[in-house]
Amino acid sequence: MAKFYITTAIDYVNSLPHLGTAYEKIAADTIARYKRMAGFDTHFLMGNDEHSIxxxxxxxERGMDPQAYCDEMAVAFQTVWKRLDISYDDFIRTTEPRHVRGVQALFRAIVDAGDVYKGRYEGHYCxxxxxxxxxxxxxxGKCPVHETVPQxxxxxxxxxRLSAYGPRLLEHIRKDPGFIIPETRRNEIVNVIESGLEDISVSRSSISWGIPLPNDPKQTxxxxxxxxxxxxTGVGYPEPxxxxxxYWPADLHVIxxxxTRFHCVIWPAMLMSAKLPLPRKILGHGWVQFEGQKLSKSLGNIVNPLEIADRWGADAIRFFLLREVPLSRDGDFTWELFIDRYNADLANDWGNLFTRTVSMIHRYREGRVAKAAPIAGMDGVIQGALRDYxxxxxxxEIDKGIEAAWTIVRRANRLVEEKAPWNLAKDPARAGELDxxxxxxxxALQHLALLLYPVMPMxxxxxxxxxxxxxxxEKxxxxAAGAxxxxxASPEPIGQSKPLFPRIER
Ligand SMILES: [Zn+2]
Known part of the structure; x- marks a missing residue:
């Protein structure tokens, strides 16, 4: 069985996930669920980044020991991810012994390759x-991201010795342009490398909250x-x-x-130095903004994804983000857009198709689905949707996958209007047509459920x-293509109809 190994960025635990953090995990989860459905032996890794000043x-500040604090935050993060139905297979924490062991092994490999040297660093640190x-x-004089004066x-x-790897990195990207997607990110990275790489400092002597260097334990x-x-380390390195x-190399890093500079320049150079295979693909996604502005604590516009999940279900926020924010660009969250999208696509389109189909099956056929040949044309619509999806x-391109599924929703809803089953039901001679x-x-509902499962599992x-x-x-x-x-068909009554997505009143 072919394998698929997918990862997300690991998060600093100094604050809880917001909508932007959740977007990345939801997108990666959807890809992982799709790959499982497509028959891949899928491994989905997430985690927390715990060694940070x-x-x-x-x-x-909370009067806690850092490890105890990280333990508490690990529970808090995983509670959020479970609530949003994120189906990771493993969750790595950088304070775990399995990670510490792997970091030291990799560091030693880079030292052995002759790529580490001691020097004095002076510079601005954010x-x-x-x-x-x-x-x-x-x-x-300020950090361009945080707008604060660095130390x-x-x-x-x-x-x-990062500078030594520029030519090899460029060669790799030239041979495999799909290594970094989307193209805009690849061009940025090529520019960074072409303008010349400098060696980077990879240890700190003044910070003790970190992993000791194997060759000099006074530094981290x-x-x-x-x-x-x-x-x-999440898949067991250094155990070969x-x-x-x-699973290694990873098939996709979602970040x-x-x-991107850390993932598309430093990380591959580290692997080259340690003589390990590079990941196959790195996807640098855009940002979710709030009313056109970056989500940030200082702007006070942090949207808590759990608030939305608690009121309208995790699937509603999963759908909105994936439908509205393509991975290749930035996208916007506003309450108005969210409510419009929810009411139009979920309550009216898909939700209504489900509710009325199930209630008609009960009203006209005592809940039983006949074994009848589908109406001409629908097979083709579904096959086309499966192919495009x-x-x-x-x-x-998850937004396009959703769009492909929606061709089924629209065709099926139109079919109900055209065939007017309420009229067919009055005429016993047309029972076959109604069946x-x-x-x-x-x-249509069956195929929609399957195609939308990665996006809206619940x-x-x-x-x-x-x-x-x-x-x-989930199984x-x-x-197969074309099938x-x-x-x-169900000789036993199916379940009862209930609103899938109750309308949101403004
Ligand atoms: Zn900064």
Missing amino acids: NVEKAAR VGCERFYPEKDLVD WVSEENYFF VYVWFDALINYI NGDYKK GKDI AAAMESY ALLATLAV KAREVWETLRLTPAI ARLP LLPSP
């Missing part, structure tokens, strides 16, 4: 970003260097067999566009179970 500071900024990248750091550090590993390695052998999902119509609508499961379909939806697989799922 910010984390240590947040712990001290604690918010956990990175050094060259003078030229500061804006009015001046001067200390003896170990350096990684720079937090970014430490964090990136989670993608291999088992999950590492099975935000602000951290798979093509879109394979290129991580065929209801069977066709059931086929509601898709509800539809699937109402129709008494087997196997359980269902996409039909449809087995007939949903």
Whole structure:
């Protein structure tokens, strides 16, 4: 069985996830669920980044030991992810012994390759970003992301010979342009490399909350260097067999566009130095904004995804983000857009199709779905949707995958209007036509549930179970190209109709 290994960025635990953090995890979860449905042995890794000055500071402010604080936050983060139905297979924390061991092994491999040397570092360090900024990248002497004055750091550090890897990185990107997507991100990275790479400091002598260097335990590993390695320690590195052998290299790293340099320059160079295979693809997604502005604590516009999930269900926010914000661009969240999208697409289109189909099956056929041939044309619509959906999902264009599914929703709703089942039901001579119509609508709902399951797992499961379909939806697989799922005919009554997405009144 082909494998698919997908990861997301790991998060600093100094504050709880917001809508932007949730967007990345929801998108990755949808891709993972799709890949499982397409028959891949899928491994989905998420985690927390616990070695940061910010984390240590947040712990001290609460009068807590950093480890105890991280333990508490790990529970809090995972509670949020469960609530949003994120189906990760493993959750790595950078304070775990399995990670510490792997970081030290990788660091040693890079030392052995002759790529680490000692020198004095002097520069501007933004604690918010956990990175050094060259003078030229500061804006009015401030960090361009946080708009705060960075610290001046001067200390003896170990350096990684990043400068030596520029030509090999460019060669790799030239040979495999799909290594970094979308194209705009790839062009940015090519520019960064072409303008010349400098060696980077990879240890700190003044920070004790971190992983001790194997060759000099008085220093700790720079937090970014430490964090990136989670993608291999999460599958068991340095143990060469088992999950590492099975899953590495990763098929897809899903990350935000602000951290592409770490993932597309530093991380591959680290792997090259340690003589390990590179990940196959890195997707640098855009940002979710709120009313056109970046979500930020200082602007006070943080939207809590749980608030939406608690009021309208996790699927409503999953759908909105994936439908409205393509991975390749920035997108906007506003309450007005959210409510419009919810009412139009979920309550009216899909929800209404489900509710009326199920109630007609009960009203006219005592809940039984006849084994009738679907109405001409619907097979073709569904096959077309399956084809477009798979093509879109394979290129991580989830919004287009949803759009493909919606061709079924629209065609099925139009069919109800055209065939007017309420009239067919009055004429016993047209019983066969009514059977065929209801069977066709059931086929449409069945395929919709499958296609929308990666995006809206809870509601898709509800539809699937109402129709008494087997196997359980998480075990269902996409039909082979050109084929449809087995007939949903049911000699036993199906479940009762209930509103899938109750309308939101303004
Ligand atoms: Zn910053």
